[in-house]
Amino acid sequence: MKSQFSVYNSLTKKKEVFKPLIADRVGMYVCGPTVYSNAHLGNCRTFTSFDLIYRYLTHLNYKVRYVRNITDVGHLENEEDMTGEDKIAKKARLEQIEPMEIVQRYTLDFKNVMSMLNNHPPSIEPTATGHIIEQIEMVQKILDNGYAYERNGSVYFKTVQFAEKHDEYGQLSGKKIEDLRQETRDLKAQSEKDHPADFAIWMKAHENHIMRWDSPWSVGFPGWHLECSAMSTKYLGERFDIHGGGMDLQFPHHENEIAQNVSCCETSPASYWMHTNMLTFEGVKMSKSLNNSILPEELFTGNNHLLSQAYSPMTLRFFFLRSHYRSICDFSDKGLQDAEKNYKNMMSALKAVQELEYIGKEKVNDEDKVINDLLDQCFIHLDDDLNTPRVLATLFELVAKINAFKNKQLKINHISKATLERMQTTFKIVLQDILGLLPEEENSDAVLDNVLQVLIEMRKTARANKDWAASDLIRDQLLAAGIQLKDGADGTSWSKL
Numbered sequence: 001m002k003s004q005f006s007v008y009n010s011l012t013k014k015k016e017v018f019k020p021l022i023a024d025r026v027g028m029y030v031c032g033p034t035v036y037s038n039a040h041l042g043n044c045r046t047f048t049s050f051d052l053i054y055r056y057l058t059h060l061n062y063k064v065r066y067v068r069n070i071t072d073v074g075h076l077e078n079e080e081d082m083t084g085e086d087k088i089a090k091k092a093r094l095e096q097i098e099p100m101e102i103v104q105r106y107t108l109d110f111k112n113v114m115s116m117l118n119n120h121p122p123s124i125e126p127t128a129t130g131h132i133i134e135q136i137e138m139v140q141k142i143l144d145n146g147y148a149y150e151r152n153g154s155v156y157f158k159t160v161q162f163a164e165k166h167d168e169y170g171q172l173s174g175k176k177i178e179d180l181r182q183e184t185r186d187l188k189a190q191s192e193k194d195h196p197a198d199f200a201i202w203m204k205a206h207e208n209h210i211m212r213w214d215s216p217w218s219v220g221f222p223g224w225h226l227e228c229s230a231m232s233t234k235y236l237g238e239r240f241d242i243h244g245g246g247m248d249l250q251f252p253h254h255e256n257e258i259a260q261n262v263s264c265c266e267t268s269p270a271s272y273w274m275h276t277n278m279l280t281f282e283g284v285k286m287s288k289s290l291n292n293s294i295l296p297e298e299l300f301t302g303n304n305h306l307l308s309q310a311y312s313p314m315t316l317r318f319f320f321l322r323s324h325y326r327s328i329c330d331f332s333d334k335g336l337q338d339a340e341k342n343y344k345n346m347m348s349a350l351k352a353v354q355e356l357e358y359i360g361k362e363k364v365n366d367e368d369k370v371i372n373d374l375l376d377q378c379f380i381h382l383d384d385d386l387n388t389p390r391v392l393a394t395l396f397e398l399v400a401k402i403n404a405f406k407n408k409q410l411k412i413n414h415i416s417k418a419t420l421e422r423m424q425t426t427f428k429i430v431l432q433d434i435l436g437l438l439p440e441e442e443n444s445d446a447v448l449d450n451v452l453q454v455l456i457e458m459r460k461t462a463r464a465n466k467d468w469a470a471s472d473l474i475r476d477q478l479l480a481a482g483i484q485l486k487d488g489a490d491g492t493s494w495s496k497l
Helices: 041-059 087-095 099-116 129-144 159-165 177-181 224-236 247-265 296-301 313-321 333-355 366-383 388-406 417-434 440-464 468-480
Strands: 006-009 014-017 025-030 063-068 076-078 083-086 148-151 154-157 199-204 220-222 240-246 270-276 279-281 329-331 483-488 491-496
Touching: 006 270, 025 041, 025 224, 041 063, 041 099, 041 240, 041 270, 041 279, 041 296, 041 313, 041 417, 063 224, 076 087, 083 087, 087 099, 099 296, 099 440, 129 148, 129 154, 129 199, 129 220, 129 224, 129 247, 154 247, 159 177, 159 247, 199 224, 199 247, 220 224, 224 240, 224 247, 240 247, 247 270, 296 313, 313 329, 313 333, 313 388, 329 333, 333 388, 333 417, 366 388, 366 417, 388 417, 440 468, 440 483, 440 491, 468 483
Parallel strands: 025 063, 025 240, 240 270, 279 329
Antiparallel strands: 006 014, 076 083, 148 154, 154 199, 199 220, 483 491
16 A cells, blocks of 8 residues: 655644655754753654654655754853853853863763664754854845844844744744734843844853854854754755754744744745654653653663663653654653563564564465555554554554464464565564664664763863873773773774673
């Protein structure tokens, strides 16, 4: 049964058949993390969802350029009214270290967690600080086109003027021009702005602001919204296929991205906007203030009062896949236990199906059709906006068949050799290549390598700072644990003793 890949487009509020701008190529931009703290489960859910999209597009034989940025400047504590410090600068000030040390630490943490979850790295992972020139150029174009104004060294986007002239504004988030006109909040920066809804695309830095660059308007830093517009345009062009992120970014971040791109490039950036839903814990939004949040490290070690045990990265990935990416994902200890059990059953079936051997002559009956229909259904559900809950349900129907063959409740010659081979191949492709679920033993060396790369980088930093005691401590403790580090011209490698 042939189907077409369809995705839900947040811009049009409906499912649409996916048609890329170029027949065999896809450009996808996903807003990445702001690296001022450890990766959280919301990051894990969002980027695992887009890893699934990336994997499935690749399976469909598209050549995908997947761009996911690192925000390392410009994201303020209170983005809507532009008050508070830059999140990274504040963390650096509190710890009395350089902002780029904060960036390095939490970028490594983020990448390590993504790898533990078996998420593919993006094709390009640009940083905001590495693209200041492109951002300044975009600000100038928006000014030249009459959609921004400079005030005391800062540059603000004319939100209401843009919304009055362009239907694009509000289409993604549902924010209406009437809402902007009626907005009367007393904002700290209001004295500089023509309207409370105007937002900064370049901000003049205060004297004590430690992340700052020269520009035609002031020594300052770019606005958070502008960064993604500049980087997506640089690597994917003025128009590309998919723009994604968490649903919390729809407004103001993504709405303002669209406004910036239309004002600068005279086109909305993406054909399809895709958003993942939020996380809850037992029906309540996860929050540090409610004492119901869990960090990935805590989940993997079990070191959290909400958990009865540790859960593996693959269990977490399986848990995410049980919910559709556009649905709320509700955590609970019981739910994680169920996910662990089901994940292990799935892995056992993966091993069992590969061990099935054909014996006897074919006596094909209805089982042949049933299994082929189930295999077809996996791709029908994937084509339906990546409906992973239904994919998993279908796979478990196949698990029942596999176990029946394994336990001799069904005879293997009741299906054709072609069907057996297709079941062996397709079960693995869907489970591993598309859903990204690996047996834990296959993922363990990859996890170990990622952990060791973090320690190697910490040792490298210690040596650069001539902190020989810390450098030697890392080396000696790894040696005691059975890991030998080898320093060479190409860097440091490791091996098991």
